Amino acid sequence: MSVVSLSLxxxxxxxxxxxxxxPDRLRAAWLSGVTFAFLVVHAPLSAAILLGFxxxxxxxxxxxRVSGKTAFLLCAAIVLVLVLxxxxxxxxxxxxxxxxxxxxxxxYYALRCVHYVIERYKGTLAPQSAQDIGSxxxxxxxxxxxxxxxxxxxxxxxxxxxxxxxxxGEGLERMLYGYVKIAFLSNYVVSQGLSSLVLDLxxxxxxxxxxxxxIERGLNxxxxxxxxxxxxxxxxxxLGYRVMENFNWPFVKKNISEFWKSWHISLSSWCRDYxxxxxxxxxxxxxxxxxxxxxxIGLWHEISCxxxxxxxxxxxxxxxxxxxxxxxxxxxxxxxxxxALALDAAAVLLTFHFVILGFVLVTEPTLGDxxxxxxxxxxxxx
Numbered sequence: 001m002s003v004v005s006l007s008l009x010x011x012x013x014x015x016x017x018x019x020x021x022x023p024d025r026l027r028a029a030w031l032s033g034v035t036f037a038f039l040v041v042h043a044p045l046s047a048a049i050l051l052g053f054x055x056x057x058x059x060x061x062x063x064x065r066v067s068g069k070t071a072f073l074l075c076a077a078i079v080l081v082l083v084l085x086x087x088x089x090x091x092x093x094x095x096x097x098x099x100x101x102x103x104x105x106x107x108y109y110a111l112r113c114v115h116y117v118i119e120r121y122k123g124t125l126a127p128q129s130a131q132d133i134g135s136x137x138x139x140x141x142x143x144x145x146x147x148x149x150x151x152x153x154x155x156x157x158x159x160x161x162x163x164x165x166x167x168x169g170e171g172l173e174r175m176l177y178g179y180v181k182i183a184f185l186s187n188y189v190v191s192q193g194l195s196s197l198v199l200d201l202x203x204x205x206x207x208x209x210x211x212x213x214x215i216e217r218g219l220n221x222x223x224x225x226x227x228x229x230x231x232x233x234x235x236x237x238x239l240g241y242r243v244m245e246n247f248n249w250p251f252v253k254k255n256i257s258e259f260w261k262s263w264h265i266s267l268s269s270w271c272r273d274y275x276x277x278x279x280x281x282x283x284x285x286x287x288x289x290x291x292x293x294x295x296x297i298g299l300w301h302e303i304s305c306x307x308x309x310x311x312x313x314x315x316x317x318x319x320x321x322x323x324x325x326x327x328x329x330x331x332x333x334x335x336x337x338x339x340a341l342a343l344d345a346a347a348v349l350l351t352f353h354f355v356i357l358g359f360v361l362v363t364e365p366t367l368g369d370x371x372x373x374x375x376x377x378x379x380x381x382x
Contacts, residue, residue, distance in 0.1 A: 171237025178230030
């Protein structure tokens with residue numbers, strides 16, 4: 001199912017239309033029921049898995065205190081299910097939102113369950129009712145492609161939920177932005193406009209053609225994914241929820257660390273809290289923690305050598321940035337505003353190209369194709 005399909009739009013209308021007409025005590029149950037019905041119709045296996053995850057998450061965490069052994073075994077079981085299905089699918093970076101990797105939504109609700117279990121073990125969350133956990137997990141706006149929102153702000157919005165015409169209008173506007181990104185900017189401007197330029201240059205300037213092709217794929221990935229995040233966030237606003245932001249102008253950041261704080265924010269922040277901080281606490285080595293986090297992000301997308309390399313590539317970029325921070329105080333200060341502006345522009349361009357060149361690792365089907373692209377990029381320029 002495409003995120004801009006009439007079918008999905010119909011489910012949105014079906015979810016929202018009766019929602020505000022119902023008494024407040026029935027709204028959460030209605031939305032959970034619609035989400036479950038959506039899964040039963042489009043991905044019944046996913047409906048069964050999510051139902052099992054929700055039951056296990058509530059059943060093993062409803063006591064006042066969750067033991068470390070219980071939390072570990074429950075999280076391990078959830079991750080194992082995710083890994084087993086990840087091993088069965090192979091999804092290209094640019095196809096991630098148009099290819100349904102069954103079970104639908106598993107990559108997202110599995111991490112929500114792990115987040116909830118860990119926070120219960122840490123004691124930052126009190127025991128929650130089965131209805132509250134169900135409302136959190138069976139939340140249609142973020143089911144297909146995130147963001148991976150957290151339980152505490154979701155529960156807070158649920159407690160404060162009331163009709164707000166301003167928030168509803170903001171949600172419609174945000175959804176429109178998302179549809180424009182996907183249907184116009186990505187599918188028309190980039191896919192058609194830039195693609196035609198790539199074809200025109202292919203014979204006479206192969207390196208320039210390859211370069212623009214790499215740019216096209218990176219921009220398409222960003223516009224598609226951030227566009228759906230806009231739709232999901234706007235959809236949540238229609239229901240009275242403010243879902244966390246997932247992108248914050250990542251391609252204008254000045255270093256790779258800032259980039260990963262603004263690209264797929266819900267996933268990168270999840271890995272920061274549950275991978276990076278754990279590795280730092282155990283090893284006291286931020287570089288190792290950065291590598292572990294980026295490898296986890298890569299393997300979350302797909303368990304394969306290409307995504308392992310992509311995670312390693314970005315992890316090494318962050319490690320290099322961390323090491324540069326130690327040397328930075330020894331460098332001469334730049335007093336000229338013009339020079340500082342030029343340096344910032346150069347930093348943005350360097351970060352942009354580092355990221356874009358990294359995407360080649362996951363957009364090409366084989367390592368040989370990756371090497372062919374890199375060879376074409378760096379050969380043949382006048």
